[in-house]
Amino acid sequence: MWTLIQIELFKIFRRPRTYIAFAAITGLIGIIQFGLKLDGDSYVDFMMRDITSSITVEGKILNGYQVCYIVLQILLVHVPLLIALVAADMISGEANMGTLRIMLTKPISRTRFLLAKFMATVAYTLLLLVWLAVMALFVNMLIFGTDDLFLLKSQYVVLLKENDIFWRYVWAFGFAALAMTTVASLGFFFSLFAENSIGPIVATMSVIIFFTILSTLNIPVFNKVKPFLFTTHMIGWKEFFDIKVNEANEAIVGSIQNPQKIMQSALVLVLHIIGFVTASILVFRKKDILS
């Protein structure tokens, strides 16, 4: 199995398309860093305009942790599109090149073959996230330094102490890995149905965009559907940055406001992954391979 995964990883990283995502992340984060380094104070003033009418916020608001949060908030909606570029190409790409039929003549079960391809996709997804973490967290910590993290939520603001932040990012990236693996499994599933990569890539992107819009819309009729959309649960990483308060309204350092919500979202995402991979295996085992 490990040899199969290695072969698939070799194939993924031999293609120039794979590096588009890494380049895109580097470029996007670079632009955000450049902009915030140059004119970050104006951005902070704009961000704080609703709170400064009654509260004065003093300190180094625009620090590495803050910039990382801004970057993740912007990028974790778009990174799925970059993952789709590779995940949705895994089977359809082989079919397009005509190598799928040849590969399946080897004495390896279809299930093992498919799982190896899926594992390689997950490895690519995780590597992309590691790169995102390096660029968004560590590079920003170097450029902007570290300090407390001040977050604006829709109904309240959260202030996290500097020594209470890093572990939250570790868990948040772990959760993001789960969310991105869900996207990868969706793209992987779609790649079974086409002999050209374009179709599955566009289909995966469309589903993500469509579901994200549904998740964002605050219209009562859609509220019943939202809990079933995986895009609603993909932003569960943000829950790691919400803190509990005691009866005296003092934030409890090291606490998470709603761990059950994180568990629930993680469960929904895991079920989606299992669902898509199982469906992929079932479809692939009975698929008539003609190319």
Added chain:
Amino acid sequence: MTKMIRIKKIILLLIAALFSVAVNAQDMTGLIMKVKAKLDQVSDYEADGKMKTDVAFIKAPVGKVKVYFKKPNKFRLKKDGGISLLPRGGVSVNMNSIITTADFIALAAGEAMVGGTKTKVVKLLPANENSDIVLTTMYIDEANLLVKKAVTSTKENGTYEIEMSYGAFGQFGLPDKVVFSFNTKDYKLPKGITLEFDDNEKELTEAQKIKNRKGRVEITYTNYLINKGMSDSVFK
């Protein structure tokens, strides 16, 4: 004739009343000056403290702060590293800066109990029209010359209340604990901006909204360094 006598009596009564107000006002100025003299023993101080912010829409842990004061009215509150959330224009107003306002009119407004201590209520009106402070009501422990509570109305920053408890540094008029109460505005951001997808928030009742508009900052001082000299650069 009797009508004339009655008018004269009324005029005399009015004059007497005016005199008594003037006398009271003078008395209160005297008390304020005594409190000021007590505070004047301190040319500068540096204090360590713990600050707790209790505002409905803020989730913040208790933080360590450092407070600096230098005569006549330089005041700075710094968090010991990190980000601090303070009521707008508020905490910088301290007893020294209120009483340092040279021109004021002090009027007696009776007596009241504050934290089990009998206090004199003094209304302090700044004579300077440009002063941000419109009115300060002080509750002064006359026996110890300590300001136990002050309610200040300002032009720009609303009304806030400062309540003080004294301990070891009471002899310098410096409190061990300051509770600062102020009004806050409603806070709400669209979920589209904060990227929150859940819809299980409950609408607040009017009573809850009113309660949420009150904020408190509590500073408990642990240590004072008094009259050790201080550079002006601390306040920049």
